[in-house]
């Protein structure tokens with residue numbers, strides 16, 4: 001009870017414009033999923049924060065969560081950058097796992113810019129923005145930075161306590177707004193070729209496996225793997241990327257492939273359709289067919305319907321999917 005009062009005080013402090021809400025996840029192990037779910041709607045009712053860089057109220061509840069990195073060394077730098085650039089996000093997740101809310105949840109934040117995912121455009125109007133404090137990327141080697149296959153740049157890792165906080169926050173946001181896992185995306189996926197955040201080092205698999213945050217396909221070997229790989233042509237993979245929601249500029253599929261790789265298949269992030277990426281995309285299709293999202297209670301019905309249409313344009317190439325997806329056999 002005392003802790004709830006304490007948090008309530010923080011909320012009041014935020015409301016009168018002194019400090020943003022501060023939740024320290026490591027302060028108290030009882031700060032669980034349930035706790036965050038209770039806290040988030042409480043604070044969402046607050047207004048009048050000192051941080052004024054945000055837009056109108058949402059027209060309808062946001063249905064997408066967009067993850068970012070701040071490209072700063074610390075939280076203070078991030079806040080300065082927000083003020084200087086006129087940008088914002090609903091939450092900032094610090095390196096030590098602290099979660100700070102800076103924009104009321106019923107207002108739009110300025111985080112996505114020119115953006116597109118599936119049929120959604122200008123995503124500020126339909127998404128919650130989460131900024132993760134991280135230096136981003138460097139063009140040259142620097143202490144602590146990591147390079148991945150197929151990419152000449154250097155990336156800075158996310159500490160485990162920060163990944164944990166992102167996982168808890170994403171889980172709570174999905175529960176609060178009924179955001180399906182397939183709508184938890186990185187800025188790099190909705191602004192193809194323009195943005196690279198939060199990059200390939202955020203552990204999206206851990207977010208899914210440990211915190212039910214987002215969606216992540218299996219990495220197990222695929223039965224009859226070669227059958228898929230021998231039949232499908234490049235256009236088929238592009239079509240699958242499009243069903244996921246990627247909308248690259250005309251013909252620039254390598255941008256979509258690279259974005260997919262950074263999120264789902266970071267063994268090679270070259271933007272080339274390498275075998276590992278093809279397998280991951282096949283797994284995505286197979287797994288999304290059997291995945292019922294725990295927050296919405298639904299399957300990804302638009303993906304499934306459109307995939308079935310796609311299959312019937314070239315059933316001979318998509319034949320291996322018929323063995324794995326029962327509803328295709330039924331010709332539904």
Ligand SMILES: [Zn+2]
Pocket residue numbers: 067068069111187195197
């Ligand atoms: Zn961003």
